[in-house]
Every structure is written in structure tokens, then in C-alpha cells.
Amino acid sequence: MILLRIGAPLLLLAVVAQCGAERGDPYEVLGISRRASPKEIKSAYKNLAKEWHPDKRKDDAASTRFMEIAEAYEVLSDPVRKERYDKFGTFDDVKHFEDNAERARSFYGFNGFHGFGGFGFDENVFEYKYRMSYQQYQFKILEQSNTKPYIVYIYSNYCQMCYRFHPQWKQVIADLEPLGYGVATVNGNREQNLMEKMRISHVPALVAIVEGRIIPMRVDNSFSDRSIVAFAQKVIPSYFMTKINSGIMLTRFVEQWKSTNKISVIILGAAVNPRIRYLLAAMKHSHFARFAYVSLAEQSEDVRILRESVDIKCMKCENILIYGDMEHEDAVDRLSISEAKKLTMEALDEFIERNKMLTLPRISSQVMLDEVCPVSSRSPRHLCVLLPVTSHSSEAEHVDAFRRYVKDTQTMWKSKNVKFAYIYVDKQKDWMKPFAEKRKGELKNEGRDLLIFWRLEYKKARFAWLEGAWTGNKETDDVIMNVVEQRKRLDETCTVGNINDEFGLSVFTKVSRAFWRMWEVVWFHVSNEETYMFLSAVGTLFMIMSIGWIFSYFSEKPSDIKKRKPKANDVADLTGDPTTGNDWHPDDPNTKKKEGDSTKQSNNGKSKWAVAMKPLIHELRAETYFGMIRLLKPGCRSMILLVDEENKESLINKFSQYVYPLRNNKTFSFGFLIVPKNLDWFRKLLEHTLPTDGKPTPEPDASQSMYKRLKLINHRHTIGTVLTLCGWKLYFSIYHPKHVEMSRRNFIDTDEDPSSDDEASYRSDEFASMGEKKKLHRSSSQRGVNMENVLDGFPNWMDRLLEGSIRRYYIPEWPDNLK
Secondary structure, eight states: OHHHHHHHHHHHHHHHHHHHHTTOOHHHHHTOOTTOOHHHHHHHHHHHHHHSOTTTOOSHHHHHHHHHHHHHHHHHTSHHHHHHHHHHOOOOOHHHHHHHHHHHHHHHTOOOSGGGTOOOOOTTTTOGGGBOOHHHIIIIIHHHTTTSOEEEEEEOTTOHHHHHTHHHHHHHHHHHGGGTOEEEEEETTTOHHHHHHTTOOSSSEEEEEETTEEEEEOOOTTOOHHHHHHHHHHTSOGGGEEEOOSHHHHHHHHTTHHHHOOEEEEEEESSSSOOHHHHHHHHHTTTTEEEEEEETTOOOHHHHHHHHHTTOOOSSSEEEEEEOSOTTOOOSEEEEESSGGGOOHHHHHHHHHHTOSOSSOBOOSHHHHHHHSOOOOSTTOOEEEEEEEOSSGGGHHHHHHHHHHHHHHHHHHHHTTEEEEEEETTTOHHHHHHHHTTOOSOOOSSSEEEEEEEEEETTEEEEEEEEEEESSSTHHHHHHHHHHTTSSOOOEEEEOOOOOOTTOOOHHHHHHHHHHHHHHHHHHHHTSHHHHHHHHHHHHHHHHHHHHHHHHHHHSOHHHHHTSOOOTTSHHHHHTOTTSOTTOOTTOTTOOOOTTHHHHHHHTOSOHHHHHHGGGEEEOSTTTHIIIIITOOTTOEEEEEEEOTTTHHHHHHHHHHHHGGGTTOTTEEEEEEETTTSHHHHHHHHHTTSSSOSOOOSSOOHHHHHHHHHHTOOGGGGTTOEEEEETTTTEEEEEOOOOSSOSSOOTTOOOOOTTSTHHHHHHHOTTOOHHHHHGGGOOHHHHOOOTTSTTTTHHHHHHHHHHTOSOOEEOSSOOOOOO
16 A cells, blocks of 8 residues: 555656657757757747748648647747756646646546645646746737736745635636736746746736836735736726816817827716726727726716717716717717626627727828738738828828718728728838839829739738829729729739838837836835835934934034044145144245244155155156157156256155146156256257257347357256156246246356356356356355245146146257256
8 A cells, every 4th residue: 555655656757757758859840959059949940930831831730740840949949948858858838747647647546745745736726828938928928018918926836825825816817817907827936037037036926017017016915806906907007098077178089080090989987987997998909099088977067068968878887989080970889888897898899899990091000001901812802002192281181082982982892802091101201112113104183193002921012003093083993993803903012111100109208118117116126115124224324323423523622623633635644744734835925834844854854745756756867768758648748857966855855745736647747857967958958949040140139149148057047947848749838946046037047156167168158248257256145046945936837837828838859968
């Protein structure tokens, strides 16, 4: 007995596996290897589908073979099912598994695993027709959700809460499915990739799919069938049903058939809000009809007048009126039901289908083309007659006359499978182009051309131009009848393109709806109980920190605030002097530096600016000449400080302090030039700025005088000069250091000691004037330069340099005599 209890389940599994193997290997069905790529799988499927399509092969084996090919591709195109088949050699076809298992149970008398502690799922709730796979969702459900909403239940075989919700789900199926609401179920264990696509992280879960978007429902302990039905009704967009409560609104709504190219369906119901069956009908027929709802329960004078104008007597009945495209006429058709429960969806759909087209519709979308001019075979052959016009208002009279003609003759042409429509050629240029290119005759003034065609394939049509056929007389009947009775052949063939959707959503509408959908998703997750807990914790922590900071701020004494350590970007922290304020500036007359600041800095050695700028300041010499001048990129400049060996450290410290804010500017590089050994380079640079080439001329002009003075240049008076060199555009700007003894001096003046070696050369210079020679005999107390304030005016000069107000000296070339 024990062996029987253990062996029966194993035998059951063996039988199920054997029965599942009868379906065949999907790789063999498609004729590919197990290492085939997704591209090869898809290519093999397309080739076999074309070969074994039932429309091309009429034998019974073709249909069976085609189904096997489609089923094999469905398995191998799904990564999860393909992986499962490669590992275990079984299909993910639950219905086939259940059928084989049921046959095995009936044959061996085995009743399942309920005695081993299983949950005992009622599989009738999740029968095969409700199962949704990844492929069905991607290629079928998303497209259908534009006209048919879906309610989807995600569950798991190992979820106890899912088992508790089964009775409610059965009732939801019974309530929504007869109304035309899509119902689907997803097994979370088998369709994990689909759960990721739908952003479902837990089970049980309930979502609605409407117009391609996923709308989740919050599942909690109050989960009931009524709440699900209410949620299913709420997710249907309200713009499918317009509410009307006056006769003026009714008139405006009905007259919009001209701009919308759709019939008007007016529903007068006893309920305050439209029932879910009306919303589903409005969504289903949205391509051809516009729906409006009038609540007869509203006790107002406007509703009473509206009800009398459309001749509604029964207040508790469900009344449906359909208006077409003929002006000043009553409703095309009426339907009145005493109770809403008696109005089945089949009767409602049949009533709308019977009147869903205008008398003369306009080909304004691909859906309208497929409805008016469907693909047909030779028997019976459906013909479509088009009146090409433009959207200009002057063409309206021709369209109205053609509409009256179609209304008068619609009974005759309906039996002949001939439909009439008109098209705006200026809005459908691409679609009309293949037809217009094959028009051979000349335009006639006495009539309008008609295009008659037959769509023998979805992308292929045979047609003929009936030149001047529309005259408004009986001659039009004869011309069209010749084609119908094949006395005139459709000789031309062309490829039919896609119709431009004239009522497609604008960019603004698409962006607005996308933003609204994103907000709905965010709000759903934010309003979750778990999110509430997280936001509450974050808010509490923020309040605690804010209150603590406020108390600490008001409890701190003013004396403690003054003693507070400055920030790292303060001047006091950079200088090392806590008494220096943040508003200090070397050129500010209202603030003065304390005496001895320079002494303290020299005692401390290099300043913090010099330490920070040391890697960025390089010496300009022959080795660095190309990198710092000649090879500069466009827009880049080098800022060079002229120093000597004696004052090099102090001047570089001061220079570093002023250029420190520009350290991260990629267009500036910094350096220094030792003047005593490169005075000739500096003199030659200045000579390039003179109007002449530097050679003395017979005339004693100003440029010759400047040339003479350059010969007497003193290197001590160039200390502290800053050159800004633009190597690419061949110009430089110069900052002149201040001198103590005179307010207006320049670096060309000479102050050398008469006992120096240069005195003889100065005295023997034939170009030296008496005033310049007297300058050689000044006292030593008056000839020195104060190195402490030589760069005090540099910050202001640098501000003017950055704003572009400093003069630029253009030169023909850069001197190349650096040492």
C-alpha cells in the first residue's frame, strides 16, 4: 500500500512528461540548432510561416503545420520559456499539462496531492483562456487595450493570500466578462519576465491595462469583488463619455460630426453616472462614434426641456439615440429598454454597429480606411468610390451634394458591395500620390473625378479613375455600374500606403498625458503604507535636527560668535591672522593692514597662497619659452611677473595672493622672469611696440626718442612689472609697478649709482640728454623701489584685464633671446 502511494505520483509525472513530449521539439519544427540566435529563430519562423500559411495552402495539413510553427516560435521567442525547455525539456503550456494530468488521474485513479498539505487551488478560476503570457501581453493585449480595458490578477502557487482571494476573483470574472471587460491572469512563478515588465514586485497583485498603461490597485485585507469592479470602472478615461445637461449642449455635441467625422450616440439613463457597460461601449467604438450621457434623474428645467425635445417619455428607461451626418434631421435610430439589466452588451453592440458609419464618411485614419474599404477576394468583391477634394471651405458644396446622392442611392449600392467616401488630398498627399501618378486624362470643368478601387491585399489595390464622373446626374450611376458589372476593368495597380491620422494626439496632449500617468504612478507608490512610514521617519529626523539647530543658535552668546573660528575660504584663515576681516582688500582705503604684517609673513616664510600656487607658477626661460608663449592655445594667456634674485620670494608670495582666485581658470598660466639675465629679451619686446623698426632715423621724432630711452633701461625699475602674453594673437598687456619717489614714473628711467660699471656707458652714450645724465647722480635714499607696495595696484589692473579695458600691444613676433 505504501509503495502504491509513493509510486502513483511518480507514474503520474512520467505519463504527463510522455504526453508533453508528443508535441515535438520546437527546434526541429523550425529546422534550427539549439545554438541559434534570436535573429535566426525569427528568420526561420518568417520563412516557414510564409510557406505553410493556410491562405497559400488549402490542404488540412497546412493548418496543423502552421499551428506547430507558431507554437514553436512562441516558446523559443520567450527567454524564460526557452530556458525552461532547454533545461527540463518541457513546455509552459498549462492547459496541455492539465489535460494530460487529468487523463492520467482518471486512468490510474489518483486524486492529487491534497493529502500532502497543498493549498488546493481551484484551477477553474485560472483556466487556460485567461492565462496571459509575455508574448500575448506584448503583441496583443497592449494594442487591444486602446479599445478594451483589461483587469489582470497576478498570483502564485505558493501564496496563501492568493488562495483567499479566489472567491472574489471568480465573482469579478462573472461581473465584468459579460460586459466586454478583458480578464487575464498571470502566474508569477512562470511569468517572471512579464512581472518585471509590468513592474509587479509582490503577489497577489491586481492591475488594469488601459490604453497601454499599467494602473495598479492597492491590495489589502479589504479586498472585495465590489471594490475591484469599482476600480475597473474608475480607470476608464472620462473623455470617452461627455456629460450633457441642456438642449444647447446637445445641439453643439451633435453638430460636431463635421469636424470629428463620427456619429453621435446620446444615452439618456436613469442613473446619475453612466454605467460601466456604456463606458465600455464608448471605448470600444471610439474610432467611429462619440458618446454623451444625460442623467434623467437630474430634476432641472434644462433636462426637462432636453427630454421633451428628443421625445423621451419614460423616466426610468434606458434610451439610446444615434445622430448621423444629415442636418436638420431627427435621430437616425432609437433604442429604448425598460431596465438597464435587460440591455445586454450584444444588443448594444449590434445597435451601434448597425449605425456606426456616417452616410458619407471621410477617410481620415487607417481604421476608417479598413472599415470603409476592407480587403476582399474576388467573390464577393468590395469596391470603394472616393471623391478627392481639398479641406478648403469652397469644396463643402461638392461634398454635401455627393452626400445627398449617396443617401438617395445607398439601398442600391449596398447590395452591390459598393461604399462611398471622400478624402482630403491636401492632408493625405502620400497616400494619394500612387493613384495620382497614374491618372492619364485631362481635368474636366463639367465634372469631378472619382477614384474607384478594390483592395485585393492589405498593401495592394487595383483602381481606375472615373474622369468627370461626378456630375450629380444619373450618368454617375452608369459609370460606376460599368465597373461593378466589370464592363470597365480596373487596369491600374499600385501599392497602398498608410493613412495619416488626422485626429492623432498633438505633442502637447501626449506630453500632458505622459506627465499625468507618471504622477499617478508616483502617487501610488508614495501613498503606500510602507512609504508613509519612511517619509514619517525622515520628517521626524528633519524636525529634530531643525529644532536642535534653532536652540543652539539662540543659546549661543555674542562673544562666542566673535570667537568662532573663520571658515576655510575666509581671508583670515588664508592669512593666518584671525583679526583680518572677510572684507579686507589691499586697495580698500577704509581698511588698513596692521604694521608688521609683511614682517610676520616674511618670518613665517612662504604664505599659504604661495604654497597653493607653487605647482602653477613656473620660471620663464629658454627651456619653457615654447610651452609658456609660443605654443599657447587660442584664448589662453600667460601672466609673467618680473623679479630679481633678491626680491624673488617676497614678490612671488604677493603675486600668488592676487592670482589665487584664478587658479582654476584654464585660460591663464602663471610664471616669473628673472630680469637681470633676461633684460635684453624685455628690451626687445618693448622695441617691437615702437612705430619704427628700431633703427635711428635722421629726423629726431618721438619714436627715435623712445628708442634712445630703451637703451638706458634700468632692470631695478622693472621689478614688479607683470606681463600678460597672448602667444596665439601676438599681443601683450603690461602692468607698471608704483615708485615711491614720483607719482608718474616709468620703467625706462635710470637711477644707477654713478660709480657703477654702467655709468661710463651712460655718459658716453651720444643720445643721452643732460636731464637723463643728471638722474644718474640722485641720492641713494631716493632711488630705491619699495618692494612692499610694488604690487598694490595689481588687483585693480587685473580686474580691468578681465573686463577687457586694458590696452593691448600687438607685435610682429615674439623675441627668442631668452636665457
